[in-house]
Amino acid sequence: MVVSFFIMFLIMLLMNNFQLSIILLLSCSFQVLGFNMFVNNNFVNDSVSMNLYSYLLLSLSLLIMGLIFMFFNVPKKEYLYYKFLMFLMLLSLSMVFIVTNLMMFYFMFEMSLLTMFLIILKWGLGEMRKLASFYLLYYTMFFSLPFMIFIIDLNKNYFVSEMYIIELLMMIYLDTYMFVFFMMTFFVKIPMYMLHFWLLKAHVEAPVIGSMILAGILLKLGVYGLVRFMNMFIKNFIKFNFVFLYLSIFGSLLISILCIRQVDMKILVAYSSVVHMGLMLSSMMTLTNISISGSYMMMIAHGLCSSGLFFLVNLCYLMSNSRLMIMNKGLMNIYPSMSLLWFLLCSSNFSAPMSLNLVSEIMLITSLLNWNFMNLFILMFLMFFSFLYSLNLFSYTQHGEFNIFQNLKNFNFLDYLILLVHWIPLNLFILNLSMF
Numbered sequence: 523m524v525v526s527f528f529i530m531f532l533i534m535l536l537m538n539n540f541q542l543s544i545i546l547l548l549s550c551s552f553q554v555l556g557f558n559m560f561v562n563n564n565f566v567n568d569s570v571s572m573n574l575y576s577y578l579l580l581s582l583s584l585l586i587m588g589l590i591f592m593f594f595n596v597p598k599k600e601y602l603y604y605k606f607l608m609f610l611m612l613l614s615l616s617m618v619f620i621v622t623n624l625m626m627f628y629f630m631f632e633m634s635l636l637t638m639f640l641i642i643l644k645w646g647l648g649e650m651r652k653l654a655s656f657y658l659l660y661y662t663m664f665f666s667l668p669f670m671i672f673i674i675d676l677n678k679n680y681f682v683s684e685m686y687i688i689e690l691l692m693m694i695y696l697d698t699y700m701f702v703f704f705m706m707t708f709f710v711k712i713p714m715y716m717l718h719f720w721l722l723k724a725h726v727e728a729p730v731i732g733s734m735i736l737a738g739i740l741l742k743l744g745v746y747g748l749v750r751f752m753n754m755f756i757k758n759f760i761k762f763n764f765v766f767l768y769l770s771i772f773g774s775l776l777i778s779i780l781c782i783r784q785v786d787m788k789i790l791v792a793y794s795s796v797v798h799m800g801l802m803l804s805s806m807m808t809l810t811n812i813s814i815s816g817s818y819m820m821m822i823a824h825g826l827c828s829s830g831l832f833f834l835v836n837l838c839y840l841m842s843n844s845r846l847m848i849m850n851k852g853l854m855n856i857y858p859s860m861s862l863l864w865f866l867l868c869s870s871n872f873s874a875p876m877s878l879n880l881v882s883e884i885m886l887i888t889s890l891l892n893w894n895f896m897n898l899f900i901l902m903f904l905m906f907f908s909f910l911y912s913l914n915l916f917s918y919t920q921h922g923e924f925n926i927f928q929n930l931k932n933f934n935f936l937d938y939l940i941l942l943v944h945w946i947p948l949n950l951f952i953l954n955l956s957m958f
Contacts, residue, residue: 575749575818576619578957579742582825583615585947586738589829589940590731596645603644611637615739619746622685624673628666631747634740635662635711638724638732645729654720654727661720665710668703685750701758705766708751711744712803714766715773718796725792730836733788737795738829742821745799748806749814759809767807771890771897774800775904781911787835788845790915791828794871797908798824805886808893816885819958823878823948827870830944834864838919841931847915852924860933861920863941870948872912873905878951 572580587608596604614634621627635658642655677683710717721741725733752759774797781797784790802820805813837860838850854861870877883905890897951957 570620571622572620574958575746578818578822579739579746580616580619582742582822583612583619583739585943586734586825586829587612587615589943590734593936593940594729594731600644607637607640607644611641611735618743624676624683624685627685627747628670628673631743632663632666634743635659638728638736638740641732641735642724642728645732646727647729648727650723651727654723657720658724661710661717665703665706665717668700669707672700672704698762701755701762704755705748708744708747709766709803712741712748712799713744713796714770714803715777715796715800716769718777721796722789722792725788725832726786730832733792733832733836734829737792737832738825741795741799742825745802745806745817745821748803749817752806752809752814756809759807763807763809767804767890767893770800770804770807771900771904774798774804775900775907778904778907778911782907782914784911785847786845787838787847787850787915787919788832790911791831791835794908794911795824795828797904798828801883801886801904805889808889810889810892812885812892813889815958816882816889819878819882819951820886822951822958823870823882826944826948827867827877827879830867830941830948831871833940833944834860834867837933837937847918850919851922852920854920855924857933859938863938863945864916864920866945867941868912868916870945872909876949876952878948881952881955 591608611634614630614637618627618630618634621630639655639659642651642658646652646654648654673683706717710720713721721736724736728736777793777796777800781790781793784793798820802817802824806817807813835845838853839845842849844850853864870879873879873883887901887905890901
């Protein structure tokens with residue numbers, strides 16, 4: 523295995539960024555096209571497995587990484603380091619979705635975050651990038667310690683380290699404190715409300731590739747881990763699900779109110795990620811099949827939509843050297859075609875038809891209303907505020923008087939291509955919902 527990884531790294535070094543991006547995008551396309559054949563033949567052996575949840579998330583990882591290789595360039599002296607970090611990120615993201623060994627899952631889980639820490643530290647834009655990167659590292663590493671203790675204890679007492687064996691047993695019951703600490707491993711990476719502070723700092727200081735990977739893929743690791751371990755601790759979830767449910771849904775409501783008064787575009791998109799993840803987590807706590815399917819759709823939809831929005835915000839930043847909405851007014855007067863893509867992604871962000879976000883939110887809301895119909899009043903305000911801040915982001919940046927002191931630049935074909943590759947799958951998936 524070590525030899526194969528070394529050969530893969532050498533191949534990445536020999537290829538240029540464009541060749542790598544084409545290979546990754548083609549790999550993603552072949553995976554999606556062969557999805558129906560795969561679903562009928564789930565692959566499981568002693569070390570790796572692929573199921574319904576891991577397959578499209580792996581495809582999403584290949585898609586985002588392929589787009590990053592397509593547009594992000596570094597100085598020649600940093601080229602080797604950049605390729606090494608991208609190889610580590612791609613390797614860890616690929617392995618975390620297919621490994622069955624608990625210790626390997628934990629190792630790859632943390633290695634992806636360590637790689638993000640190095641990316642922010644090296645190519646972060648602000649003066650506070652060191653603080654932001656250490657926030658990310660300490661938050662995630664500290665809350666992951668109970669997970670490592672659990673793995674060691676499970677291997678010591680039950681001589682079991684494979685996830686699919688534990689899923690078959692479904693006999694594990696943890697005491698209250700151990701269960702809460704164990705779940706924090708995944709809640710902090712989703713992130714759940716009150717554990718989300720590291721995410722805002724990381725997004726603000728991260729380069730565009732860091733934000734795209736973080737919002738597009740890394741936040742999904744927490745949800746994926748939660749889905750994999752939910753059957754193992756079903757008794758604990760039945761006992762505490764209402765606590766996590768209402769904490770998440772009220773947290774999403776409060777964060778959506780903060781989004782309305784936000785003036786920084788990047789922080790607004792980062793906050794909207796917390797809102798969507800909070801709604802998804804609250805629905806998952808109903809422990810129903812429709813909530814799990816809706817959460818799976820939301821992971822894919824949010825990964826594409828938020829990654830595209832962060833790329834759009836970066837294009838505005840390159841033009842105006844500012845992320846403030848007031849400094850990026852009137853873009854429709856100069857870039858009408860780019861304004862169309864702004865509208866398409868912002869509308870997808872508030873779940874307008876025909877995006878996959880719409881179907882996923884309908885399923886999530888249905889599960890919450892079936893659990894308790896009184897949730898309707900909270901959800902009404904949450905949906906309204908989500909619509910409001912997304913529409914505000916679009917209208918404030920596209921309308922108004924253009925700032926004549928901005929550095930006008932022509933967006934090239936590659937910029938439009940990257941945005942379309944985000945938006946087209948986001949809306950085409952709705953034509954084949956059997957994939958989910």
